[in-house]
Amino acid sequence: MTHEDVVLVGVDGSPASLHAVDWAAALAKVHGFGLHLVCSYSMPSFTAAALDGGYAALDDTAIAEGARAVLDEAVARIAPTGVRTTSAVATGDAAAILVELSRGAAAVVVGTRGRGGFAERLLGTVSSALPAHAHCPTVVVPFRPEKPAASSRGTGTTPQEAATGPQEPVTGPEVAVAGGWAIGAPSEDAAGRPVVRRIVVGVDGSPAAEAALTRAVHEAEIWGAELTALAAVPVGTGAGILAWLPAAVDHEAVLRDVAEGLDVVVDRALADHPGVQVRRHVLDGTGAALLTEFSSAVDLVIVGSRGRGGFAGLLLGSTSQAVLHHAACPVMVVTTRASAEEWSPTELS
Incomplete structure (x- = not known):
């Protein structure tokens, strides 16, 4: 089994995920790959006891439109790179969706610590679960700068x-x-x-x-x-x-x-x-x-x-x-x- 020449990237509209999109585009470009952007969402669920009449009609049209807007923003962001790009809205758990889609990818890229984006998605949980289960190498891109750890003990080499x-x-x-x-x-x-x-x-x-x-x-x-x-x-x-x-x-x-x-x-x-x-x-x-x-x-x-x-x-x-x-x-x-x-x-x- 071989991977297609595509880099998969999860997008949720947060600054962290957009930073991951930038990095994924660079990876795709240097390898001559394409880029596939995915934005996922899940519909809220309620117990029957919590609902008047035992059920509710939930319309996900607005949520799907919001997801598409997130993808359109990401696609426009990387258009200057010239990387061939496709995108898709998916329903379900983000980590599970990316794991399944990773079967047809050369690499999968996600951001970490991405709060406040579309539907308040949190890529941090995805970045923790995905590497252990993906069918291809996973790249986790941190958004914020980190302070360095203390220098190595007893080596004289930094x-x-x-x-x-x-x-x-x-x-x-x-x-x-x-x-x-x-x-x-x-x-x-x-x-x-x-x-x-x-x-x-x-x-x-x-x-x-x-x-x-x-x-x-x-x-x-x-x-x-x-x-x-x-x-x-x-x-x-x-x-x-x-x-x-x-x-x-x-x-x-x-x-x-x-x-x-x-x-x-x-x-x-x-x-x-x-x-x-x-x-x-x-x-x-x-x-x-x-x-x-x-x-x-x-x-x-x-x-x-x-x-x-x-x-x-x-x-x-x-x-x-x-x-x-x-x-x-x-x-x-x-x-x-x-x-x-x-x-x-x-x-x-």
């Missing part, structure tokens, strides 16, 4: 340096400085539209993480972006699952072993992509904390979902939900279900 190399101090209205490293504004093209110039992918050696790495390499190649592969190892004092190791255990040796495993999976992913360069970093900390911190320095975070096992017994599967809730940039979630059954790089070329 996320900005790891993602983009050593940096000169940067100042100005478009840059916030926190924790001793510069946080750049989201990358945009000359027309002010979102682009992806820096990508970070979480890697732990699990099948889900390898699927995410494969997708990240392809995205880096398509966008011409810098790619960083990150393995998180909580070996520092009090830092989590490896902190209990006895003093006789060489923590540096643990880091070296993980780095060797990282090299193996990255080299395998690059076998058919000789032009892509990947920075590789093994850092002390948890995957969720480090990827969230990196999200302030890059344009896209890519994670696998439900990945268990892998080299050094690390766990990435629980990371995706935490990153989705706290990342400052768009997050792409690649599940083993989507990668194995629905997607391969050749289908997106």
